[in-house]
Amino acid sequence: MLVDSHCHLDVAAFDADRAAVLARAAAAGVEAQVIPAISRAGFANLRALCATHAGLHAAYGLHPMYLAEHRPAHLHELREWIERERPVALGECGLDYFVDGLDADLQRTYFVRQLELAREFDLPVILHARRAVDEVIATLRRIGGLRGVVHSYSGSAEQARQLGQLGFLLGIGGPVTYERARRLRELVAHMPLEFLLLETDAPDQPLATHRGERNEPARLAEVLDAVAALRGEPREAIAGATTRNAKALFGLP
DSSP, X not given: OEEESSOXXXXXXXXXXXXXXXXXXXXXXXXXXEEEOOSGGGXXXXXXXXXXXXXXXXXXXXXXXXXXXXXXXXXXXXXXXXXXXXOSEEEEEEEEOSSTTOOHHHHHXXXXXXXXXXXXXXXXXXXXXXXXXXXXXXXXXXXXXXXXXXXXXXXXXXXXHHHHHTTEEEEEOGGGGOTTOHHHXXXXXXXXXXXXXXXXXXXXXXXXXXXXXXXXXXXXXXXXXXXXXXXXXXXXXXXXXXXXXXXXXXXOO
């Protein structure tokens, strides 16, 4: 059985066939999905979706790529949602220095406040870190008392080691299936298994065998196969370890 540690099943890309997507995921062995929010506007729909299925688990947060939608009041509302709903994590939050036009200082303000909330409520954090891994690590060190996952990890082996020391796992998804992702594939082949989570980031980040298509959680099984092949280990061993990692981090049943 598998846990998709990062899937945006609540977004409009799944509105037409969400039930079928869930059925395919179950058939592929995906027993649980962690669904992180991206903005305040989606909190209510996310809560409603997760209430329909025992295997869906919400996280609430303010994504750096949606900075234009965020308001200072949303941080206060996020605190209220966390206190009331008791989600499995806070996120998706973080820093993105890849997309042009995103104010770096404003990103930092929202990021730090969310990390402080995660520490206050003892929640794991689901992190987005694009061209910002060093700063994310420095911020985690400065605030302290945190744990979580850097999803769609794209950093170095040394950065991965530092994140592990800070209590953070690495989310591995579709990019690992691309042969050109040599650094990532080398890292996944040799990293300690206790720091690994599987994810799809659906509907984004399609696998190499599904280029240009909408991604979906059923394809987590193909991510598993890619990781097992890179490590030369049985897929059952990878599945068991990553599922245990996800359940331990997020407190899943």
